[in-house]
Amino acid sequence: xxxxxxxxxxxxxxxxxxxxxxxxxxxxxxxxxxxxxxxxxxxxxxxxxxxxxxxxxxxxxxxxxxxxxxxxxxxxxxxxxxxxxxxxxxxxxxxxxxxxxxxxxxxxxxxxxxxxxxxxxxxxxxxxxxxxxxxxxxxxxxxxxxxxxxxxxxxxxxxxxxxxxxxxxxxxxxxxxxxxxxxxxxxxxxxxxxxxxxxxxxxxxxxxxxxxxxxxxxxxxxxxxxxxxxxxxxxxxxxxxxxxxxxxxxxxxxxxxxxx
Numbered sequence: 001x002x003x004x005x006x007x008x009x010x011x012x013x014x015x016x017x018x019x020x021x022x023x024x025x026x027x028x029x030x031x032x033x034x035x036x037x038x039x040x041x042x043x044x045x046x047x048x049x050x051x052x053x054x055x056x057x058x059x060x061x062x063x064x065x066x067x068x069x070x071x072x073x074x075x076x077x078x079x080x081x082x083x084x085x086x087x088x089x090x091x092x093x094x095x096x097x098x099x100x101x102x103x104x105x106x107x108x109x110x111x112x113x114x115x116x117x118x119x120x121x122x123x124x125x126x127x128x129x130x131x132x133x134x135x136x137x138x139x140x141x142x143x144x145x146x147x148x149x150x151x152x153x154x155x156x157x158x159x160x161x162x163x164x165x166x167x168x169x170x171x172x173x174x175x176x177x178x179x180x181x182x183x184x185x186x187x188x189x190x191x192x193x194x195x196x197x198x199x200x201x202x203x204x205x206x207x208x209x210x211x212x213x214x215x216x217x218x219x220x221x222x223x224x225x226x227x228x229x230x231x232x233x234x235x236x237x238x239x240x241x242x243x244x245x246x247x248x249x250x251x252x253x254x255x256x257x258x259x260x
Contacts, residue, residue, distance in 0.1 A: 004145055005133045008152040009195045012129055013188050015156030016122070019163020020184025023171050030168055033240065036232045038161035040241035043228035044248025045158040046125075046220045052256040053151040054128060054217035057135070057143055061210040072210035079211070080218025084124065088226070093117035095227065111170050111183060118166045118187035121227060124219030125155050126191030130198030131212045137199060138206045150259035154252040159188060 030038075058073040065071065092103040094113035101113050108116075129152050135143035167184030171177060198205070198212075205212060232241035 002137065004149075005137060005199060008133050008149055009129060009192045009199070011152045012125060012155040012159050013192045015159035016163040016188030016191070017185050019160040019165075020167040020181050020188075022164040023167040023177050023180045023184070026164070026168065030165065032235055033238060035165060036235065036238070036241040037244045038165060039228045040232040040244035041248035042158040042162060043224045043232060044245040044250075045154050045252045046224050046228070046248075047245075048249040048252035048256070049128065049151055049154055050217040050220045050224075052253055053132060053147065053154075054213045054220075057132075057147075058210040058213035058217070061213070073214040073217075076211035076214030077218035077221075080124065080215035080220075081222050083215070084120075084219045084222040084226075087120055087123070091116060091120060093120055095231075111173050111175055114166065114170060114173070115183045115187045118162065118184075119190050121162070121223050122159075122188055122191050123194060124216055124223060125159070126194035127198065127212075128216035128220060129155060129191065130195030131205075131209070131216050133195065134199045134201075134205055135209055135213070138209075146259040147256060150255040153259075154255050155191075157251065158248060159191075163188065 055073050055077070058076065059069050062069040062072045089103060092101055092106040092108060092113055093116040094101040094110060095117045106113070129148075132143055132148040132151050136145050136148045163184045166187050167180045170180035170183045175183065232245065
């Protein structure tokens with residue numbers, strides 16, 4: 001595996017780890033408005049990444065289909081959406097700030113359920129990074145190293161607040177600082193693991209690249225609409241989360257266009 005790809009896989013995970021490390025020098029809880037602003041920023045990054053880094057390349061890949069170039073993107077997008085919907089129903093998890101867990105009934109600890117919720121969130125992000133680097137390794141002209149790196153950097157930027165959003169509540173739930181940090185880091189492990197598996201099978205996946213790119217986009221958009229948008233709009237009305245959404249979107253868009 002090229003060294004650039006290995007580094008690219010680790011960059012998003014590093015963002016999560018650095019965010020989780022905030023538990024060592026920040027107070028145990030974040031201001032609710034700050035949490036909403038961070039959720040807005042993450043949502044903006046993920047929407048921009050879904051469009052510029054995933055759906056657009058997917059349609060470029062299928063350009064030979066002419067007016068039907070949108071078809072693989074639509075099919076893959078819906079498969080990704082239903083895949084996350086399935087995971088939502090079969091994996092027990094508890095979103096930060098909520099009292100009732102989703103998915104099957106379980107006796108797992110509350111802190112474990114919170115980590116599982118963020119892990120679910122990170123699955124499509126790991127898939128997205130793995131797919132674009134797999135496309136680059138396979139020699140796909142529509143995916144450049146700069147474009148893949150831009151996606152990895154964008155995901156890392158929005159992973160930083162995510163790491164803090166999971167480790168600080170874990171600390172507030174009674175976990176030690178070390179355990180809260182480990183929980184935050186563990187929630188991001190699925191990203192490099194999923195990305196690595198995708199790259200290992202890169203050559204076999206090349207014919208399906210348009211579907212895989214849009215699959216990751218559908219999964220990411222599911223997370224945005226099902227989790228991040230409700231989180232950024234709950235509570236007292238404020239324009240700040242919306243402005244942070246716009247900031248996240250433009251940062252990711254600028255990274256992708258400038259580097260891609």
